[in-house]
Amino acid sequence: MNEQLLKQILLIGSAALVAMVVYLFASQFSFEKSSGKRVREMIGSNANTFFDRSGEKLVNKMKTGFLGSWKTSLYWAQVSGEYLTWSVGGMLVRGLLAALGIVILILLFGLPYFAWLLVIFAIFMPYLLVNGKATETKKLVKRLLPETATVIAAEMDAGSTAGQAISRAGELPGPLGKVINDAVSQSRQSERAMFSRGASKGVLMEELGRHDLPELSRFAMQLDRVASKGVDASRIMIEIARGLAREYKSQIQQTASNMDNELLVPMTLFFFLPFIVSILVPLMVSLTAAM
Secondary structure, rough: OOHHHHHHHHHHHHHHHHHHHHHHHOOOOOOOOOHHHHHHHHHOOOOOOOHHHHHHHHHHHHOOOOOOOHHHHHHHHHHHOOOOOHHHHHHHHHHHHHHHHHHHHHHOOOOOOOHHHHHHHHHHHHHHHHHHHHHHHHHHHHHHHHHHHHHHHHHHOOOOOOHHHHHOOOOOOOOHHHHHHHHHHHHHHHOOOOOOHHHHHHHHHHHHOOOOOOHHHHHHHHHHHHHHHHHHHHHHHHHHHHHHHHHHHHHHHHHHHHHHHHHHHHHHHHHHHHHHHHHHHHHHHHHHHOO
């Protein structure tokens, strides 16, 4: 094997390894934005960049629906206050430009053939970033379901109607409160019923069921049924809140029991793989030089 080619392979492999380790390490931290930056993003939330404007034109011309998962992930990321000015088209354009930059580098430096795999990785990099934040947001929504159900049950027990209790839940801080508030606002703006009536699906089920989160869809169905129970609604809602709390506790215990298996891959990346690379790289370089 050519020594120069081997060095290029080792260089690219090491860079990819370092990038992966840094990404996994950085994803464990959450940085609070300054109040000024949050205000600027709120004011300029509709001020899309060139990437997003040109990307939307490209997406509108495409007839395929493979970007549906991109749209869902972007929604959940924006619910948490991230990537507010991004669009699905902008994500695609950012990925294509990053891939174009890598293609230019490959052609300029004559990198080996496997370096073309980085082109595919670059195209999906914006989606991976957005999807990472979306996954965190959906986990938080699942954690907030028992608390929100308890608030709704308390409001109904105090004499509020189901609609009033859900409107109050929409005022709670956090991503789940925002999702519920959006559904309540959609019901008011469209002048449609919040809850289902006969064969007509209510706005609450419709809005909460279209975000690709089964737990949220099931919660919307439970709220929809509770609204039709009359005087027994508050008692049933209390039982639902307790059931959600038991379910979440069971999930936490299951996650804790599987922690060893989940830590296997990070431990391999952070400790075992760099150790192997540090041993094999000098040996391979010496072997190549001897040949």
